[in-house]
Amino acid sequence: MCRWMAYQGSPVYLEQWLFEPDHSLIHQSLSARKSEVTVNADGFGLGWYDEREEPGQYHEILPAWSDCNLKSLARHIKSGLFFAHVRASTGASTARSNCHPFGYKNWLFMHNGQIGQYEQVRWQIDRWIPEELYNHRRGGTDSEAIFMLMIANGLDENPANAINKTLQQILDLMREKGITEPFRFTSMLSNGKDMWAVRFSSDEHAPSLYYKQFGDHVVVGSEPLDLSGEGWQLVEPGHIVKVGIEHYNSQSLTVE
Template identity: 40%
Template sequence: MCRWLAYSGGALQPSTVILDAQHSLVAQALNSPLGKETVNGDGFGFGWYPEGQPGAEPAYFHSIEPAWNDQNLRELTRSVRSPLFFSHVRAAIAPPIQQTNCHPFRYKNWMFMHNGALADFSRVKRDLTFAVDPSLYPHILGTTDSEVLFYLALTLGLMDDPVAAMGAAIRMVEMVGHDHGIAFPMQGTVAITDGVTIWAFRYSSQGRTRSLFHSVDVETLREMYPDAERLKLFAPGDRLVVSEPLNDLPGVFQEVPESTVAIVAASGYRHEPFLTDSA
């Protein structure tokens, strides 16, 4: 489907993880061992919050070029520093390859990205899109199921309670899907942020969701790998959520369990059960 990463911590040069890691996001665009599709070359996106402005409106850069072949991505991620950023490489299933279909999506100070799919989206698209609040509908610029899911969650209160709103949006997807005879309507991992906190969801109707991991505490990693020079690039409060690990070192990344939301805040990680009741 796609691959993504989310970073939160001290202001960091995004190229450190998007370009320079052993299994960086750009490397995963070419070869994704844990992805449903090995190659994710149908465009990419990079969204970031300005240093010193937590919760401000983020900037973003979208391109339909393969991530490994875009010099602008290299220039940009090596030129800015950001305390919180998202990046996403896309493997298009059905919607066309165009900039408005590239993640992350943005509304005010919020960003959203998704790896997965709403099954048989063409059959449920009308019902779900018409459930979006009329004031939000004009902001839907692309044709993806992911963008509709974002605006559906905004309609259902994302800015007040992201976990409850995301749960309500997915339950609506499942209800509409079941009404159309779709057995497993929802698949995917989702990242949402307001520029301060990151909420990372792993859920599918079938209970077989795409992979999701987050990094272990940097100080713990330095104790585990005292000779690892690369760890010196990161401060104690730096945290990553990723579709798949960025290196082969055992214990650096911890898998997020099925039907879980991982909440990334200044205090660290917190896991909560997500939609564990039967649909």
């Protein structure tokens, strides 16, 4: 399962959170502690906001720990809202187009989890995505398909409603197909101003999700970014959280 982190607050150089903590995301890519998969070596990606409305992105298929370009970028890019993701593939090929975070206009999205027996529902999910959106689909992951479907379901107007509607559609389709493997979904989304975190699973094993609020920033991640874990709060399963520097608004998902 993938590992990821998100930051919002006073602008910082990315290296401060990607490399410096004793259980940083780069460390987790080699030695994850709260995942079925210890090593996440199937590529990585960055997404960051600056003066422009659309976020910058960088994707690579090398393991995160071995790319000198990542070290240089993290040392020189400064941002007040950024995403980072290290990938452990659940079936789709190792390619830049399959590396998170995914972007569309001002939105960023990244995900940890999978749709059980995805190949049995892929055709139908793809056809729910309007043609003008589908033309922006670059890879073959279930993650990107979910993101495109959320946009189609009104992510711009009402993020919580779009998330609930999308998860329900997929669950209903899986039941219709008789799929018993779980749908596991822990994700992060941002429009450049706000961030939404989601922790969900159709079984009792939702992928881990933590957050920690500091004085002038908040960090969200698959795992605490320090080995002690002190001060990190676990997000409850089955919840959407609008998280920011001075707020943490959690609501239950309505999917059944």
